[in-house]
Amino acid sequence: MSVHLVFKVGRMLRIWQKRAAISLVEVVFAMAILSTLALPMGMFLVEQTRGSSQLGDYYQILNLLEEKLEIALEMKFQDIPTGETRDVLVESEGGRALDLRPAEVARNLVSFRIRVELLPVSFSALKDAASSELQSVVAEDGMKKIEIFAEWGEKGRHNLNLVAYRSNL
Numbered sequence: 668m669s670v671h672l673v674f675k676v677g678r679m680l681r682i683w684q685k686r687a688a689i690s691l692v693e694v695v696f697a698m699a700i701l702s703t704l705a706l707p708m709g710m711f712l713v714e715q716t717r718g719s720s721q722l723g724d725y726y727q728i729l730n731l732l733e734e735k736l737e738i739a740l741e742m743k744f745q746d747i748p749t750g751e752t753r754d755v756l757v758e759s760e761g762g763r764a765l766d767l768r769p770a771e772v773a774r775n776l777v778s779f780r781i782r783v784e785l786l787p788v789s790f791s792a793l794k795d796a797a798s799s800e801l802q803s804v805v806a807e808d809g810m811k812k813i814e815i816f817a818e819w820g821e822k823g824r825h826n827l828n829l830v831a832y833r834s835n836l
Contacts, residue, residue: 724773724819729827731770732817735779736829738765739813744835747811753780777819786810788834810834 739747742759757765767779788809794802811833818826 724775725825725827727772728775728777728817728819731772731777732779732815732827732829735765735767735781736813736815736831738763739781739815740831740833744811744833747783747813747833748781749783749785749811751780751782753778757781772819775819775821777817780816780818782814782816784812784814786812786832806835808835 742757742762742765746757746759746762748757753767754769755767757767759765765781767781769776769778771777785808787805787807789803789805791801791803794800812830813833814828814830816826816828818824
């Protein structure tokens with residue numbers, strides 16, 4: 668009887684082992700499912716990492732651009748060059764120089780340029796209150812529109828620009 672019981676237990680274990688085994692087809696099927704799920708998740712993580720890195724570069728370049736615009740606004744009105752200027756150091760009498768030379772931010776070479784446009788400013792004031800006569804004066808060099816640009820990128824060009832106005836009053 669004990670031999671018969673051992674034989675039965677052994678037979679039950681073999682049946683259980685056969686059921687517990689995983690076939691090659693099941694393994695291949697599981698790998699196919701995992702690969703279709705893992706690849707998009709992996710690509711998503713790579714893109715998120717790349718995007719956050721580019722966003723950090725973007726903010727660094729924006730900070731540089733803001734600093735350059737502040738320097739341009741601190742310059743004397745006559746020292747701000749009109750027209751388009753790039754890749755030079757613009758000196759200012761008694762103030763900081765505006766550096767428009769290319770700079771490296773992370774792995775990007777960023778080029779800077781400034782475009783300054785002279786704008787006329789007109790004033791009107793009451794000349795005579797009794798006759799309501801107006802007097803108008805136009806200052807041809809009364810204001811400068813200062814636009815500063817940053818451009819970078821090898822594969823796709825990226826650019827930022829900031830605009831400010833400076834008066835000569």
